Amino acid sequence: MLRARFLIPAAIFILLVVVLGIGLTLDPREVPSPLINKPAPPFNLAQLDDPNKTISQKDMLGKVWMLNVWASWCVSCREEHPTVLALARSGVVPVIGLNYKDERADGLAWLARLGNPYQISAYDHDGRVGIDYGVYGVPETYIIDKAGVIRYKRIGAVTPEVVRDKILPLVKELNGNA
Amino acid sequence: MRKLLVLLLGLVLAGSALAKEATPAVPDPALEKRAVKLEEQLRCLVCQNQTIADSHAELAMDLKKEIREKLKAGMSEDQITQFLVARYGDFVLYNPPVKATTVPLWFGPFALLFIAVAGLFYYLLRRRHATAQQPLSEAEQARVQALLDAREERK
Numbered sequence: 001m002l003r004a005r006f007l008i009p010a011a012i013f014i015l016l017v018v019v020l021g022i023g024l025t026l027d028p029r030e031v032p033s034p035l036i037n038k039p040a041p042p043f044n045l046a047q048l049d050d051p052n053k054t055i056s057q058k059d060m061l062g063k064v065w066m067l068n069v070w071a072s073w074c075v076s077c078r079e080e081h082p083t084v085l086a087l088a089r090s091g092v093v094p095v096i097g098l099n100y101k102d103e104r105a106d107g108l109a110w111l112a113r114l115g116n117p118y119q120i121s122a123y124d125h126d127g128r129v130g131i132d133y134g135v136y137g138v139p140e141t142y143i144i145d146k147a148g149v150i151r152y153k154r155i156g157a158v159t160p161e162v163v164r165d166k167i168l169p170l171v172k173e174l175n176g177n178a
Numbered sequence: 179m180r181k182l183l184v185l186l187l188g189l190v191l192a193g194s195a196l197a198k199e200a201t202p203a204v205p206d207p208a209l210e211k212r213a214v215k216l217e218e219q220l221r222c223l224v225c226q227n228q229t230i231a232d233s234h235a236e237l238a239m240d241l242k243k244e245i246r247e248k249l250k251a252g253m254s255e256d257q258i259t260q261f262l263v264a265r266y267g268d269f270v271l272y273n274p275p276v277k278a279t280t281v282p283l284w285f286g287p288f289a290l291l292f293i294a295v296a297g298l299f300y301y302l303l304r305r306r307h308a309t310a311q312q313p314l315s316e317a318e319q320a321r322v323q324a325l326l327d328a329r330e331e332r333k
Binding site: 101126127132135137 | 223224226237240241263264266267268269
């Protein structure tokens with residue numbers, strides 16, 4: 001009886017360690033997006049490499065595509081860049097860039113130096129479209145289906161694991177079913 | 179002389195007109211007050227423990243601008259809040275709505291408090307029982323007596 005009573009604090013302690021341990025593995029930056037399964041917010045922006053041409057989410061209707069929010073000033077974008085580049089080169093999914101709150105010259109120089117995975121980059125200089133997409137930490141990545149509905153959002157750098165476990169299966173599924 | 183005065187006045191007015199363009203904040207104090215009040219209830223997603231009003235992060239600055247423009251355009255606080263929730267989720271609210279996913283958040287602390295109070299009561303009741311119902315054994319009685327006597331003698 002006495003033994004059992006002394007075990008209670010130990011049990012509470014272990015419970016606390018477990019709860020806090022789970023807390024440590026969670027990323028507080030990953031806030032569930034309310035945009036999942038909602039139509040991609042409309043935009044019509046100038047293209048990064050040509051201010052006279054525009055790009056809209058409507059141009060991608062009928063295709064499963066990936067929208068990758070990036071900026072030349074963003075460190076994690078550089079981190080994910082080889083992965084995005086490899087994914088784009090594999091041709092599995094068209095990648096459209098959203099150049100977020102960047103200067104045109106900086107963005108273009110960044111792409112020239114590190115390689116350009118984007119079919120087209122939209123130029124969101126004032127970040128308005130970013131607000132519509134709920135962007136708060138670049139890079140962010142969206143997978144949008146043929147009907148123009150957002151099916152997946154990744155906050156933070158895209159890693160090879162994310163591509164393998166999330167993006168590739170989802171793209172396959174979306175291409176197969178629709 | 180009068181012409182000169184008019185010219186000077188014109189210059190002064192032109193100067194203030196230009197100056198007005200340069201001020202970024204909303205000049206209307208009532209609107210500014212409403213904007214700040216709203217911003218104090220919204221979380222900055224970049225620096226998650228700050229309100230948008232407190233924060234100087236880029237995104238917070240953009241949202242401050244957006245909120246002011248929307249207020250100016252005649253949108254109500256509720257409409258703006260909904261606009262932001264649609265984009266960033268309930269997480270932007272420092273005062274989250276009560277729904278299935280937020281029930282533990284709202285009532286968890288009260289549940290813990292209830293459990294703790296119930297535990298305390300249980301413990302106190304049991305202790306009272308235990309002390310009341312345990313008369314001293316004969317040996318204990320003798321020891322108490324001995325101690326008391328010893329004290330008497332020392333006096």
